[in-house]
Amino acid sequence: MDTTLTRQDAAAGPQTGAAAAARRPFLQRIAGEPLLHFLLVGALLFGAYVWMNGDDGEAPRAIRIGVADVNWLKETWSRQWQRPPTEQEMRGLVREYLKESLLAREAMEMGLDEDDTVIRRRLAQKLEFLVQDTARLGDPPEEELRQYHAAHGDRYAAPAWISFSQVQYATEAAAAEALSGLAAGGPEPAGDAGVFDRQYANADPLDVGNQFGQDFARAVFDLEPGTWQGPVPSAYGVHLVRVDAREAGQPRPFEEVSAQVRDDWLRAQQEEAVRRFHAELLDKYEVVADESIRHLLDRPAEPAP
Amino acid sequence: MEAYEQKTRGRALAISRNGNLSNGLMFDDVTLGSKNPLDREYALQRMRSEPLYEVTQMKGDGETHPSLSPNDEFAAFERWDRGSFGAAKEPAMLPREYAREAYKRGLQYEEKLGANPFKFGMVGSTDAHTGLATTTEDNFFGKISAVEPGTPQRFEEKVTGYLPDPKGRDYTIRHYQASASGLAAVWAKDNTREALWDAMSRKEVYATTGTRLTVRVFGGWNFRPNEIDSPDFAKQGYERGVPMGGDLPAAPEGQAPSFVIRALRDPDGANLDRIQIVKGWMSKDGKLHERVHDVAWSGERKPDPATGQLPPVGNTVNVAEASYSNSIGAPMLFGYWKDPAFDPKERAFYYVRVLEIPTPRWTTHDAKFFKLELPKDVPASIQERAYTSPIWYTPVKRKG
Numbered sequence: 001m002d003t004t005l006t007r008q009d010a011a012a013g014p015q016t017g018a019a020a021a022a023r024r025p026f027l028q029r030i031a032g033e034p035l036l037h038f039l040l041v042g043a044l045l046f047g048a049y050v051w052m053n054g055d056d057g058e059a060p061r062a063i064r065i066g067v068a069d070v071n072w073l074k075e076t077w078s079r080q081w082q083r084p085p086t087e088q089e090m091r092g093l094v095r096e097y098l099k100e101s102l103l104a105r106e107a108m109e110m111g112l113d114e115d116d117t118v119i120r121r122r123l124a125q126k127l128e129f130l131v132q133d134t135a136r137l138g139d140p141p142e143e144e145l146r147q148y149h150a151a152h153g154d155r156y157a158a159p160a161w162i163s164f165s166q167v168q169y170a171t172e173a174a175a176a177e178a179l180s181g182l183a184a185g186g187p188e189p190a191g192d193a194g195v196f197d198r199q200y201a202n203a204d205p206l207d208v209g210n211q212f213g214q215d216f217a218r219a220v221f222d223l224e225p226g227t228w229q230g231p232v233p234s235a236y237g238v239h240l241v242r243v244d245a246r247e248a249g250q251p252r253p254f255e256e257v258s259a260q261v262r263d264d265w266l267r268a269q270q271e272e273a274v275r276r277f278h279a280e281l282l283d284k285y286e287v288v289a290d291e292s293i294r295h296l297l298d299r300p301a302e303p304a305p
Numbered sequence: 306m307e308a309y310e311q312k313t314r315g316r317a318l319a320i321s322r323n324g325n326l327s328n329g330l331m332f333d334d335v336t337l338g339s340k341n342p343l344d345r346e347y348a349l350q351r352m353r354s355e356p357l358y359e360v361t362q363m364k365g366d367g368e369t370h371p372s373l374s375p376n377d378e379f380a381a382f383e384r385w386d387r388g389s390f391g392a393a394k395e396p397a398m399l400p401r402e403y404a405r406e407a408y409k410r411g412l413q414y415e416e417k418l419g420a421n422p423f424k425f426g427m428v429g430s431t432d433a434h435t436g437l438a439t440t441t442e443d444n445f446f447g448k449i450s451a452v453e454p455g456t457p458q459r460f461e462e463k464v465t466g467y468l469p470d471p472k473g474r475d476y477t478i479r480h481y482q483a484s485a486s487g488l489a490a491v492w493a494k495d496n497t498r499e500a501l502w503d504a505m506s507r508k509e510v511y512a513t514t515g516t517r518l519t520v521r522v523f524g525g526w527n528f529r530p531n532e533i534d535s536p537d538f539a540k541q542g543y544e545r546g547v548p549m550g551g552d553l554p555a556a557p558e559g560q561a562p563s564f565v566i567r568a569l570r571d572p573d574g575a576n577l578d579r580i581q582i583v584k585g586w587m588s589k590d591g592k593l594h595e596r597v598h599d600v601a602w603s604g605e606r607k608p609d610p611a612t613g614q615l616p617p618v619g620n621t622v623n624v625a626e627a628s629y630s631n632s633i634g635a636p637m638l639f640g641y642w643k644d645p646a647f648d649p650k651e652r653a654f655y656y657v658r659v660l661e662i663p664t665p666r667w668t669t670h671d672a673k674f675f676k677l678e679l680p681k682d683v684p685a686s687i688q689e690r691a692y693t694s695p696i697w698y699t700p701v702k703r704k705g
Contacts, residue, residue: 086312195538195567195637213572235572236636 063101065094073097131277132270140265146254148268149261153251156260159204160249162221165242166198167191168234175231175238182228189228189240196236199244212236221246306354318506320428322359324407325367326465328389329398332407332423348420357505360404360512360692361429361487363448364464364478368658368692369405372396377597378614379660379688383484383514388476391468408695409585409593412652415699416587426508426550426694427656429487429515440515441574442687443627445485445667452480454671460680481680485667488513490691492521492548508550511657511693518577518689519569522549522657524696526556528563533639538567549657550694555701561647562698566600566640568659568691576634577603578618578660578688582642586653597658601640603633620663622686627665627673629686634662649700656695660688 365385525546
């Protein structure tokens with residue numbers, strides 16, 4: 001029988017190996033163990049590594065900065081300043097980024113991220129953004145958008161607008177006189193010297209109010225188009241007004257506002273996704289609370305041990 | 306700012322403010338850091354970089370001071386003249402803190418240095434640390450959120466006076482003394498960033514103390530009184546004169562400058578009391594002068610033949626109700642004025658001041674709404690106003 005324990009014998013199975021081992025001296029048995037060989041090789045490698053890296057106590061830690069990071073810095077900066085950064089500015093950005101990364105890494109190692117309100121809030125916000133993003137997946141079917149548009153019609157209404165001509169008078173009497181003169185076949189009202197344009201086209205209530213005052217704007221939007229009417233008082237005097245065209249605040253058709261509807265619908269989906277996620281988290285985690293504050297929670301919590 | 310312009314070919318301007326709290330530094334006779342006397346280089350640089358001044362805002366009004374303008378019955382408006390943020394005021398500081406005096410001293414400097422370091426345009430602003438532009442008396446949200454309407458310390462909160470004065474004087478100013486001010490009005494050719502910047506850079510701007518007054522003025526050599534009614538008022542103004550912030554061209558022989566002015570009230574606000582022109586000039590002996598002229602006013606009032614003063618417009622404010630009525634004043638005023646005392650050899654500036662009829666101060670609104678006592682040393686009603694940037698006249702040395 002061969003007295004040398006070979007690798008094949010050991011690999012052949014415990015019975016063969018054990019049987020073979022029982023017949024050899026102890027030390028020789030140990031020396032042949034593959035586990036020991038592995039340990040020896042490992043020790044050799046470790047020793048070589050330590051030797052090669054000198055005696056600086058701790059090995060230097062690497063902080064990576066790559067092309068992608070620098071591009072991101074350049075992108076965000078350019079978007080804010082509406083131009084690319086100069087070479088000097090780029091170096092400054094990289095310098096700041098590196099400094100920030102080193103500080104952050106070191107701070108985390110020191111455990112500074114624990115019990116920090118700002119970090120906790122940022123993490124919560126970051127997760128909410130991610131959850132909101134899940135709501136972005138997939139284009140909504142047009143039918144659903146149309147339903148949303150129909151349900152929230154008032155949000156998509158165009159403001160009323162008006163086109164009108166006006167002339168200004170110093171007194172109500174003068175304005176009334178001009179109006180009755182017109183009715184009797186006289187000339188178009190000319191007004192006294194005024195400071196405003198004679199004609200206004202496609203003005204909405206805000207435009208008219210900003211110019212003449214809100215009372216005038218309200219009055220003018222109530223006038224029937226086609227004839228000179230008045231006197232209508234404004235902040236500046238008395239006017240005769242002829243409404244030439246008028247459009248009530250119409251709800252705009254879906255096609256016109258589809259982009260806005262999509263945005264609003266999406267936002268509603270995001271809010272729903274976040275709300276659902278909050279609910280899931282409450283189910284997933286067991287909230288354990290001190291006795292004295294349990295009355296402040298919405299849901300009953302487990303008592304603190 | 307220069308470095309920014311050189312590196313990026315962008316353009317930058319700065320707007321300084323609160324001379325009234327600078328304890329004499331804003332319009333000082335020496336530079337801020339090295340305390341060197343002003344020179345031509347400094348004057349040119351300053352006007353290039355700081356063409357505008359925020360003359361009115363929450364921390365007081367900086368147009369003028371009663372001690373500097375003793376004949377101006379409207380000079381004591383929303384004054385913050387007790388000190389800076391660190392020390393009490395000394396009277397000698399006042400001339401170096403207010404806009405009108407700075408305009409006058411600027412004429413002296415121009416004579417001396419060949420450039421005017423105080424040739425700025427005027428705007429208003431809020432200086433609110435709330436991000437809310439609440440400049441009307443009935444909607445004033447205060448300086449910071451801690452003094453919003455309804456907060457217990459809204460009147461008494463200290464704004465200045467935290468640091469001990471070197472001589473132990475009390476220079477505290479409290480929040481009830483803050484103003485619901487102001488607005489920057491810009492006559493721009495277009496509602497674009499570039500056009501607004503250009504208008505600010507050329508000083509075609511004016512300040513209001515918070516209401517939306519519309520004010521326009523042109524100065525020229527041949528305007529006629531009836532032109533204030535002209536339908537193409539502005540077109541004529543630009544063609545034959547200069548707008549606010551501009552410089553009158555050389556005086557034709559024997560002519561005096563004439564000004565055409567239009568002012569409109571805030572469309573949802575109070576009527577106007579009067580339009581005034583403030584003239585400042587330097588006489589041949591180097592002395593500085595100022596005079597306020599009433600140009601147009603509401604109603605049938607006539608200036609007192611003895612004093613030249615126009616009677617006040619009246620006061621419809623009901624303090625208990627914090628209300629007023631537009632039964633006095635006028636919604637629009639047009640004015641024409643020609644300088645009766647013009648001397649072509651004298652440097653001068655002219656700016657327009659427009660006053661509203663009295664309206665309740667925000668403290669009066671607060672007192673009614675929250676059932677508080679009116680604070681003692683602020684008026685129950687104020688006359689809001691607008692100040693335009695000046696039009697300057699500079700004598701030209703003629704040959705022969």
